[in-house]
Amino acid sequence: MRACTDSNSKEQKISEDLAHVSQEAVEKLLRRSRPRGSSLKNQDESYSTNHGVSLGLAWGEANKNREKDGAENEARAERDILRGQVDEKGLSVSVDMEEMSDSDWEDGSAHTFKCKENDPETSINGITVELSPSQDLARRKTNRRASAEDKEVAELVHKVHLLCLLARGRIVDKACDDPLLQASLLSLLPARLLKLSENREPTGVSLYPLISWFSNQFKVTKLSSDEKSFRSALAHALEAKHGTPEEIAALSVALFRALNLTARFVSLLDVVSLKPEVDKCDSISQNAQRKGRGIFKNPTVMVDAQNHEPTSPALPSLCSEKNDYENGKKLKLSNATSEMDDIQRLKRKGDVEFEMQMAMAFSATTFEVDKDAGREKAANESLSTYPKKQRRITNVELPSSSSQPLPTAVGARKVGSPQYWAEVYCSGENMVGKWVHVDAINGLLGGEGRVEAAAAACRTSLRYVVGFAGYGAKDVTRRYCTRWYKVAPQRVNAAWWDEVLAPLRELESRATGDRINLPFPIESGLHEEMDLESSTRNGFVATRSTLEDMELEMRALSEPLPTNQQAYRNHPLYVLERWLTKYQIIQPKGPPLGFCSGYPVYRRSSVQMLKTKEKWLREGLQVKHNELPAKVLKRTDKQSKVQAHEDDDCEEANFEGTIELYGKWQLEPLLLPRAANGIVPKNERGQVDVWSEKCLPPGTVHLRLPRIFVLAKKLEIDYAPAMVGFEFKNGRSVPVFDGIVVCSEFKDVLLEAYAEEKERQEAEERKRNEREAMSRWYQLLSSIIIRQKLNNCYGSGQLDNPGKMDKLNARDAGEIQSRSQQQVERMEIEQHDVASGSGAQAEEHEHVFLKEYQSFDGESSLLTKQCHCGFSIQVEEF
DNA sequence: ATGCTTGAGGAGTCTTTGGTTAAC
């Protein structure tokens, strides 16, 4: 029970962490987009509306509405502004456009108007506003590169979308664990299939009857239920035996879990692009679809279905989606509605061709579980006839390799893409067990190698495939992609993604990861690489999770060599010499891994960075004796001129107009001359370049204290100014100095002297402040008294401060005079006490100054008063 | 229509060690 509470609190904490990460990203995005006014307009509604709306979708209840409303209002406001320019002012459109800054114009504000160009409704008050940007402008617009800001916004949108989809996946996963749903599913299951729950070592083959039964029972429709929560929607789908692809996939996961199988709900997160330009291009082709479609292109949305029912023909219908994906499956939609028929009629020729291609793709690439029992049986039999070793779930090894994406010439639409499926852990597979792709919607098993091709055919890039279990998640993209090098650049910063997934991975691993006994030892090299937490070098214990990590890593490391040269430009594993930068070299070269267009291919890990001697010095490294440069570059004209000029001055003849570069393997730790006899070794400029601690000569210390050099000079200690870098000022680079470098033995002396000096300066400062305060009090009181005297003398009482001075009568003036005099006296006494150290005495005895002890010096106007204790003070007489 | 190569151009990075004058 306690463990359960702990677990819950941990889950809660993880959720909070994730929520925190998400919220940070959203807030950053909102902050970024708010002040953006016009420049964001060119992102048109795709950012302001689609992305804005998306923010509210998967958020916590409170945040949900707030963010959604905020973003929608913002988007609406933007639209209203733009509409207002046309609607209200009519012909003033051009004026408004002129009023926009050039940058606004270039940023593409016109783009928003352009959308209306084809709109017959753009006629206002009988006046048609022609908005046809010139070809030149259009060309300029398309040529406009995304600015850094655009990129940052795109990245933020990408991240937020990713988090939303992640949150959605968790919701679905949680619903799959619902005991009532699972019990209901079991109640529907024929008795013969119930036996599966007793199978301790399930295999892919053993799941066939179950998948077959499931795909017979449940149908995909375009209609989403009106249920508020996903759990209710799932219950509704179970009852009706039809639902959205997401619901049906979730039901399959619930069924697997009900049968004690370890199963994940897997989702292909089709996130908005990380790069702004891609979407811009997309937006042109998808303009027609955009109207009723957010970034959540799938009709299964994160908010109440009633609000987002995909009724527009422009929307990708699940009907066509179903057909797109399943034509080859012979799964007929028995509940086709008249609406679906309409949509069928609306299909373009391209769509039909597209569907045919999809059908061909699937029939050619995936194993089909036919509804026909006979065929199913035949399939099973054919599987069972495989030798045990070769019995694979993916029994289709047809020539149409998954590395050859399906032609996408027809239909530039991202519909029909496989988006939801399940993964079941089959411990009877592959000796140690493995995760098996199960697409119960289409009755497919082990089709992981085909998902990429199917997605590519539907113009969906396979960037994030995430498996959900135990309210956690794990990125399993590598299982489904064959060319990681193409996918990786389209994904968000790996560190950020790992950070987001870390707590979820833990939850997922806890839910799915049982310890398993390996029948063989893990290879030591691989073992180290994978950093297996639960495995031991000579033990055979690992977890499913770590084994899966190994499997995914192996997939990535064993990617085939790309066949075109461009692919090597940023390939994480391989490299062509021609794509090396000026400061790169392949070392050690070794035999090439292969060839591409005749050029040798090397490992990316063999690429070394080269630097000049001076650059290495900054890192505390120096080139070994007798090492020849690994690469010699020719200087540019300007560099050569500067160098030649310097050489003339120095009368050196060894200038060769080259830059010598060295690699890491040619270096050793920097050996600077040691400080001796209290003298700091300095460079030719009489200073020490302190790029890092490593650059300090041995026996010296860097004291970063302001104006400490003054003390060093005063104490006659040898020092060198510490140069810590450069800054650009007034068009030239200027060295930045911070503190000094002195011999270590002087460190304490200097620090003590510095502390003393600081104290002395502080005391001086304090004294100065006190004197200043005193002087100001004196001036203030003097002015009051003088004013009062004048007032008394000239009697009108209406000098320049009638509001106050009028009310002062002679008695008051005398009082003020007496008080101010006392105050001045008191301050002087205190000061005297402080100076003479008689503060303690003053506390015990209050001085009394009798008139008979007073004496007045007419010359200095000083009145000397004396107490009977002998204490005397001098007061300036007013 | 797609994919590859090439060249152009833009964005971002790297470069890098004052002189004069007035006030103190």
Place this chain on the structure above:
DNA sequence: AGTTAACCTTTGACTCCTCAAGCA
């Protein structure tokens, strides 16, 4: 007379990435 600080003016060459054009 020596020291300090403010002011002046506001790089530009290079690398690398991206995109369009041309071609197969």
